[in-house]
Amino acid sequence: MTPSPSSATADLALRTFARHFFELLGAPIVERDPDLWQVDLTPDQRKMLEPPSLLPLWLFDPSPSDTVRWWIAFTPEAAQRHPEAKLLTPHSHLFSQMEDACRRHGLVFTGTVWEADAALYRPWLWLHVRRTRRWELLETMMEAWGFDLCTGSIRRGLPPAGAALRPGMPPASARIERIRLTPDDVRTALEEVICRNEVSRSLAWAEAGLDRFYEEAAEINAYFDALTHAEEAGDAASLEEERSRRLEEAKGRLLPRVIVEPVAAALLYIPYP
Amino acid sequence: MLPSFPSPLAVHPVPGRPLPFALEFDARAYEHIVSALPSSHETPASWHVLHVAAQQLKTEAASAATVERLLIEEHCADLWRRHGVIPYPYQLNVVRRVLASMNGRAILADEVGLGKTIEAGMIIKEYMLRGLARRVLILVPATLVWQWFAELRDKFGLVATRQRTVYDWERSDVVIASLDTAKRTPHRDVILRQRYDMLVVDEAHRLKDRRSLNWKFVNAIHRHYCLLLTATPVQNSLDELHSLVTLLKPGHLGSSREFQRIFALDARRARDPQQLRAVLSRVMIRHRRGRDTVEFTPRHVHPVPVELTPSERHFYDALTDYVRHEARRTGAFSSQARAIRSLLPLIVLQKEAVSSAAAALLTLHKMLQGSRDDNEQAALQHLLSLGLAVQGHAKADALLELLRQSDEQFIVFTEYRATQHAIQARLDDAGIAHIAFHGGLSFGRREWVREAFRRHARVLVSTESGGEGINFQFCCNVVHFDLPWNPQRIEQRIGRVHRLGQTRPVHVYNLATRDTIEEYILYLLDQKLDLFRQVVGLDEARWTSRVPSFEAAIARIVLTEDSRDAIFASLDKLGSRLAPKANEDPALIDRILGEEA
Numbered sequence: 001m002t003p004s005p006s007s008a009t010a011d012l013a014l015r016t017f018a019r020h021f022f023e024l025l026g027a028p029i030v031e032r033d034p035d036l037w038q039v040d041l042t043p044d045q046r047k048m049l050e051p052p053s054l055l056p057l058w059l060f061d062p063s064p065s066d067t068v069r070w071w072i073a074f075t076p077e078a079a080q081r082h083p084e085a086k087l088l089t090p091h092s093h094l095f096s097q098m099e100d101a102c103r104r105h106g107l108v109f110t111g112t113v114w115e116a117d118a119a120l121y122r123p124w125l126w127l128h129v130r131r132t133r134r135w136e137l138l139e140t141m142m143e144a145w146g147f148d149l150c151t152g153s154i155r156r157g158l159p160p161a162g163a164a165l166r167p168g169m170p171p172a173s174a175r176i177e178r179i180r181l182t183p184d185d186v187r188t189a190l191e192e193v194i195c196r197n198e199v200s201r202s203l204a205w206a207e208a209g210l211d212r213f214y215e216e217a218a219e220i221n222a223y224f225d226a227l228t229h230a231e232e233a234g235d236a237a238s239l240e241e242e243r244s245r246r247l248e249e250a251k252g253r254l255l256p257r258v259i260v261e262p263v264a265a266a267l268l269y270i271p272y273p
Numbered sequence: 274m275l276p277s278f279p280s281p282l283a284v285h286p287v288p289g290r291p292l293p294f295a296l297e298f299d300a301r302a303y304e305h306i307v308s309a310l311p312s313s314h315e316t317p318a319s320w321h322v323l324h325v326a327a328q329q330l331k332t333e334a335a336s337a338a339t340v341e342r343l344l345i346e347e348h349c350a351d352l353w354r355r356h357g358v359i360p361y362p363y364q365l366n367v368v369r370r371v372l373a374s375m376n377g378r379a380i381l382a383d384e385v386g387l388g389k390t391i392e393a394g395m396i397i398k399e400y401m402l403r404g405l406a407r408r409v410l411i412l413v414p415a416t417l418v419w420q421w422f423a424e425l426r427d428k429f430g431l432v433a434t435r436q437r438t439v440y441d442w443e444r445s446d447v448v449i450a451s452l453d454t455a456k457r458t459p460h461r462d463v464i465l466r467q468r469y470d471m472l473v474v475d476e477a478h479r480l481k482d483r484r485s486l487n488w489k490f491v492n493a494i495h496r497h498y499c500l501l502l503t504a505t506p507v508q509n510s511l512d513e514l515h516s517l518v519t520l521l522k523p524g525h526l527g528s529s530r531e532f533q534r535i536f537a538l539d540a541r542r543a544r545d546p547q548q549l550r551a552v553l554s555r556v557m558i559r560h561r562r563g564r565d566t567v568e569f570t571p572r573h574v575h576p577v578p579v580e581l582t583p584s585e586r587h588f589y590d591a592l593t594d595y596v597r598h599e600a601r602r603t604g605a606f607s608s609q610a611r612a613i614r615s616l617l618p619l620i621v622l623q624k625e626a627v628s629s630a631a632a633a634l635l636t637l638h639k640m641l642q643g644s645r646d647d648n649e650q651a652a653l654q655h656l657l658s659l660g661l662a663v664q665g666h667a668k669a670d671a672l673l674e675l676l677r678q679s680d681e682q683f684i685v686f687t688e689y690r691a692t693q694h695a696i697q698a699r700l701d702d703a704g705i706a707h708i709a710f711h712g713g714l715s716f717g718r719r720e721w722v723r724e725a726f727r728r729h730a731r732v733l734v735s736t737e738s739g740g741e742g743i744n745f746q747f748c749c750n751v752v753h754f755d756l757p758w759n760p761q762r763i764e765q766r767i768g769r770v771h772r773l774g775q776t777r778p779v780h781v782y783n784l785a786t787r788d789t790i791e792e793y794i795l796y797l798l799d800q801k802l803d804l805f806r807q808v809v810g811l812d813e814a815r816w817t818s819r820v821p822s823f824e825a826a827i828a829r830i831v832l833t834e835d836s837r838d839a840i841f842a843s844l845d846k847l848g849s850r851l852a853p854k855a856n857e858d859p860a861l862i863d864r865i866l867g868e869e870a
Binding site for chain 2: 013014017021024076079083084086090091092093095096099103105106107108109110111127128130132133134136137138139140141161165166168169183187190195198203209219220222223224226227230246248249252253255257258259260261262263265267
C-alpha cells in the first residue's frame, strides 16, 4: 500500500525525532536498512530510557554492565526482520519510554531571548496544551499559547526560537519587569480563550453528543418510570437513587467536553524596547 | 455553563449563551508544570524542544486514530510478538464494535477458547490509550485473579493491583479482585464510594439473578463503561439475559415484564429470535469457533504404555510403600484435606520416579538432608540405594522408539530438570540433534532456542509447560514424557504447537507407565475427561468450584483405596463430578437465537 503524503510526513517527523533523541543521548545510530536502525546504549543511556526506580520490584531487571545493542524498526515488516527489534511508532512502547525521558528532562524550560543592548526584559509564559474534544469519540490537537505575564495579552503560536534563545535568566545588568499575573489568572485566561475559540468553530460535534445523551436519558427514564409504576423492584427512594446514578453515568460517558491538558511550559524573557 | 471567572482578564465567549459542552481543565498537570518552572533554569532547550516534539507526534497520531485504526495494534506490537499473542481479526473487530457502536458497554459472550480475556484486555488498553478510561475495576472468580494479572501485565503492559487489603481499592488505577471478596463489607462500602471509568466482570453468568447479592452489588458500582464476560449468557432461562443486559443498559430490553411480553415465548424460547437477535446485537457480541474465528487442525492423541524395567518397578513399589506408610503415620487416611495436602510432596516422589530415577533421587537426597528422625533417615537411605541401583530407563527407550518411527520434529515435555538431562544424554548417545528449553531462559535466549530448534534440531526437550510467548507451530508432534498434575498445563503444553498458524494435524503422545500413579492420572484426564482432545481450554472456574484441589483429590484416592479396581472406581466418580452437568448448556443462547451450528 502506498503511504499517503501525510503519513509520509508523519513518518519523517518520527525519524527526525528519533535521530535527535539518540544524538542528544549520545548514542550512535547505524542505519542497517532504511527502516531498521541499530543503536548502542551504555548502561547510563539505557537508564535514561528505562529508569529502574519506575519498575515494580518484581519486574526489576538488573541492567547489564556492558553496552547493549537495540534494533529499532519503523515498520512492522522491519520488526519482523530482526527478532529483537523494537517497533517505534507514536503508539509503541518504545515511544512511551522516549516520551517519558523527554518529559523528565524537558517538561519546562526557562530561557532568554538575548539581545546585546537590551536593558529591559518582559516575562512571557508559553504553554503547550493538548485540547481534546470528547463526546462518544475523541478529537485531539496540540496548540501553543503565549501569555505576557505583565499585561495579560495573549498570543497564539509557537514561542520564539533560534540562536538568540539561551537557557536561563537575562543578564544581571538587565532589568526584568514585575510579573502581575498569577498562575490562576493564566489558567482562567487560557480557559476563556479556548472556549471563545471553540464557539467560533462548528459545534456540530457537541450537539451530536448532546443528542446521544438525551436519547439515552430518555431510555433510562422510561425504564425507571416503568419500574416505579409496576413496583417491580425495591422501594421508590432506592429506585430514584439508582435512576440518578445511571443518568450521572450517562453524562460521564456522553456529555460533550473540551479537555485542556497543559503538557509543557517555557518561561521566556523577551527584550522590551 | 461556563463559570464566571474572577480574573480581570475574563471575557465571556458569547455573553448569556450556555455552551453546549463543558470545559475540563487538567489542573493537576498545570500545577505540576507551574511548580517545576523555578527549577528549570539550567535545563537545555534541546530537551524541551524534543519533549514538545514528542507530544506533537503523540497528539497527531491520536488524532489520526479512528475506529478502524486501533491504537493497541501499534502500542502492543512488541509485547504481542514477544509473548506470541496473535491478535485475530475477529478480536480486533470486537474492540472496534465496542468502541464505535456500543459506547463501551458490552457482553462478550464468545464460546470458550476464543479469548474473551484477551478481547477485554484489548478494550481496556484501547480505552486507556485513547484517554477514555483511567480507573478500571476487574471482578473475577478468586481462582482467576492471578491469571488476569499475568495476562494484563504480559500482553498489555498493564501492571494492575491484585486486591488483598481494604486499602488496595484506592491505591491503584487498575484493580483486579475476587467478586466474592468485593461484595462483602468493608470492601463493598469502599467500592461503592469510587467512580470507575470501566468495570469488567468475568464469569458474568454469576450475575444472572437480579435478586442475588452479586447482581445488586455490581449494579450499584458507579462506572461509565462496563464489560461482562461469559460464554453462557443464558443457562436456564431467558430472564437471565434480561438481568445481564439491564446491568449494562437499563431499559434496553424494557422492564422484566415488558421483556417477557415482547421477547419471550417461554423460559427457553424467544417469540421472535430474529428480533431478539437484532436488539441484542447492540449490547452483546458472540463468536463461535469456525471459519471466521479460530479453526484448529485435527488433534490425534496416542497413548504410549510403558512397562518399567524390573529395577525401576522395584524402586517405584518401595516408594509407594513408603508414601502409604507415611500416610498412615500422619493420619492422611482420616480424609482431612490438610493432611492429604501435607503428603503431596511424597506423592510427587512417585511421579518423579516414573519420570526418571534421577528426578526422584534428587528429591530423596534433599529429604534426607532435612530429616532429623532416625527411622525416617533409614527409610530414605534405603530408597536412595534402590534408586541408585536402577538399571535402564524404560520411558527413554519408548521415546527413542517413537523417534525412530518418524523423521519429523518433536517437542518432549517433562516436569523435571533431572529427567531433561537424562533424556538429553540418551539423545546424545543415539546421535539425535536436540536442544533444551527451560523457564530460566531470557526472552532473547528463548527466541534463539526457538530458531535453533526450527533450523537445526529434531527434538526440543522442554521443562517449561507454558513456554509463554514462544510458539512452535512449525512442529506438530508433542510428547508428554510425564504428565503434569495441573490439567491446565496440559493445554498450555499442547497449545505451543496447536494454535493458529498450525497447518498440519497435531499428534500428542502420552507416555504412561503401567500400574503407577501416572496411569491413574492419564485415565482420569484422557478417558474420563477427554482433556487431550479438547481444543477449547478448561473452564477453570467451574472446575475449582467443584474440586478445590485437583492434586488433593487424586492423592486422596491413590492413598485411601487399596485395590486397583477401587482406585479406578473412585476416579470414575471424580470424573463425573468434573464433567459438565446436563443442565449446563453452553449453546442454549445459540438455540434461543436460532443460530444452531
